[in-house]
Amino acid sequence: MLELRPADITDAPLLLHLIHAAFAEMRGRLDPPSGAHAESLDSLQALFTRGERAALAIVDGVAAGCVFSARTGVEMYAHRLAVLPAYRRAGVGRALMAWVEEQALADGCAYVRVGVRLALPGNLAFFAQLGYINIIEDCHPGYTAPTFAHMVKELGPQMLRVVEVVPYDPQWPARFATEAAAVQAALGDTVIRVEHVGSTSVPGLAAKPILDMMPLVHDVRDVSKCITAMAAIGYIPRGEFGLPGRRYFVKGPAHARLVHCHIYAADHPEVERHLAFRDYLRTHPDALAAYAALKLALAQQHPTDIVAYMDGKDGLIKQIEAAALAWRRGQAAFDSNRG
Numbered sequence: 001m002l003e004l005r006p007a008d009i010t011d012a013p014l015l016l017h018l019i020h021a022a023f024a025e026m027r028g029r030l031d032p033p034s035g036a037h038a039e040s041l042d043s044l045q046a047l048f049t050r051g052e053r054a055a056l057a058i059v060d061g062v063a064a065g066c067v068f069s070a071r072t073g074v075e076m077y078a079h080r081l082a083v084l085p086a087y088r089r090a091g092v093g094r095a096l097m098a099w100v101e102e103q104a105l106a107d108g109c110a111y112v113r114v115g116v117r118l119a120l121p122g123n124l125a126f127f128a129q130l131g132y133i134n135i136i137e138d139c140h141p142g143y144t145a146p147t148f149a150h151m152v153k154e155l156g157p158q159m160l161r162v163v164e165v166v167p168y169d170p171q172w173p174a175r176f177a178t179e180a181a182a183v184q185a186a187l188g189d190t191v192i193r194v195e196h197v198g199s200t201s202v203p204g205l206a207a208k209p210i211l212d213m214m215p216l217v218h219d220v221r222d223v224s225k226c227i228t229a230m231a232a233i234g235y236i237p238r239g240e241f242g243l244p245g246r247r248y249f250v251k252g253p254a255h256a257r258l259v260h261c262h263i264y265a266a267d268h269p270e271v272e273r274h275l276a277f278r279d280y281l282r283t284h285p286d287a288l289a290a291y292a293a294l295k296l297a298l299a300q301q302h303p304t305d306i307v308a309y310m311d312g313k314d315g316l317i318k319q320i321e322a323a324a325l326a327w328r329r330g331q332a333a334f335d336s337n338r339g
Helices: 009-022 041-049 092-106 121-129 172-190 220-232 269-283 285-301 306-338
Strands: 002-007 053-059 062-072 075-083 111-117 133-138 148-154 191-197 211-217 235-239 247-251 259-265
Touching: 002 009, 002 092, 009 041, 009 053, 009 062, 009 075, 053 092, 062 092, 062 220, 075 092, 075 220, 092 111, 111 121, 111 235, 121 133, 121 148, 133 220, 148 235, 172 191, 172 211, 172 220, 172 259, 191 269, 211 220, 211 269, 220 235, 220 247, 220 259, 259 269, 269 285, 269 306, 285 306
Parallel strands: 075 111, 133 235, 211 259
Antiparallel strands: 002 053, 053 062, 062 075, 111 148, 133 148, 191 211, 235 247, 247 259
């Protein structure tokens, strides 16, 4: 019979035995080496001292596995998942991760994140079967090629998204300034500046009441080091999410998003497109009026179908984007000639 129970600092010797035994077969097989072999009583006790939690899996009275979890903001980070070889493929790992997810939900977390070695395809497949998505590949310190994947599972009900387009709100710039300051602090030295983009950045334009921000960074690869800092202020990581070179975060539940955060390197081609579109609408009232009218009409036609709403805008967006890029480049050429 499989049972789970919370572990505490008095269980550190048992947890140490489980971690060492579970990862003994990996000694000398991983590059960089597994940190499990350097685990000690002091390192495990330190986890409890700083408030982390752990669970033990007991099978027929015998300790068979364990897991640790650490909460920061909307993130629950699961780590040190260890299952003794004799108890693998018996539901122990699944039960331990289910325990982490239950704790995360009870704490109001939006997602659980794990780091999984790319050299262990079986582990990647295990978490994929549990519903975890590989959002981005990353490398250990001192390595240039990716060595592990950040895998994320969002929690809670994914309720139907309602397409709501509202009149321009004069409070949006102030909301953006507050969010941008928090994001800039979370990203630290990697960020150059944070731009307000999307419909809420254009005075007078009707929009879905979701802020779009575009932090520009020196090197987008450094953003993976800021996932937990972003979680501390409420942001859920989505990786590239279909757009190479982007790091995408969202704030708020699926049915009531508050912010879309699109992080790019400052020299990425998407940056010019976003800024040109915004600045063109700010200075061309006819384009603004046409875009606003279409958005309002589509929201009425497709109030619960975000895909149809987005598809309906696509043609006009492409038309405005082409005009905006030509206008922006013409402005740049004029300024250059004057200089």
